[in-house]
Amino acid sequence: MKKVLTYGTFDLLHFGHINLLRRAKELGDYLIVGLSTDEFNKGKNKQAYHSFENRKMILESIRYVDEVIPENTWDQKIQDVIDHNVDIFVMGDDWKGKFDFLKEYCEVVYLPRTIGISTSKIKNDLNVVKNG
Numbered sequence: 511m512k513k514v515l516t517y518g519t520f521d522l523l524h525f526g527h528i529n530l531l532r533r534a535k536e537l538g539d540y541l542i543v544g545l546s547t548d549e550f551n552k553g554k555n556k557q558a559y560h561s562f563e564n565r566k567m568i569l570e571s572i573r574y575v576d577e578v579i580p581e582n583t584w585d586q587k588i589q590d591v592i593d594h595n596v597d598i599f600v601m602g603d604d605w606k607g608k609f610d611f612l613k614e615y616c617e618v619v620y621l622p623r624t625i626g627i628s629t630s631k632i633k634n635d636l637n638v639v640k641n642g
Contacts (some may be wrong), residue, residue, distance in 0.1 A: 512538035515616075516595040517581050519546045520565050521558035526624035528572070533621050534600040535574040542594055543569055544581040591615045 516534050520527055520543070526599050536540040545555075548562045560566065562580070579590065591599060591612060599612050603620040612618050 511540055512593055512597045513540045513542060514538040514592060514598045514600055515542045515544065515594065516589070516600045517544035517546070517588050519551060519556065520569055521560055523568055524628075526628060528574075530600075530602060530621060531572060531574040533632045537598050537600065537619060540576045541574055542577045542579060542590075542596065543575050543585075544590060545569060545580045550582050587612060588615060590619055 514534050514537050516530065518527070518530075531541065531543070545562065545566055546556075546558075548558065551558055560568070566578050569575050577595075587599070587609065588611075590596070592615065596616050598617045598619055599609060600619045600621060601609055602623045604623055606620045609618055
């Protein structure tokens with residue numbers, strides 16, 4: 511069985527997230543998503559609208575996702591790859607090169623982002639309407 515791993519906050523879920531998860535799953539048989547915890551997001555100065563538990567529940571309901579694990583730190587990726595016997599690590603290409611250190615443990619793939627959508631764009635568009 512080929513295992514694939516990706517990470518993210520997955521807040522305000524949109525079709526770009528679904529495209530990433532679908533394409534990641536197509537690379538293997540079993541998709542693991544490392545989901546940023548609320549505490550980890552706080553340390554990144556990033557605030558999610560939905561709590562970790564709610565984001566986890568949403569991800570677990572997506573047919574492409576087989577398992578959700580908590581992402582507590584930047585440094586856990588090597589251990590996650592080893593502990594979960596991961597074959598392929600996947601991230602959006604906006605992270606290109608940032609995770610190449612994992613190449614000695616598994617294949618690293620950077621997938622193109624879905625054009626025209628992002629959580630930041632949604633938040634910005636909602637602020638424009640609200641403050642319009």
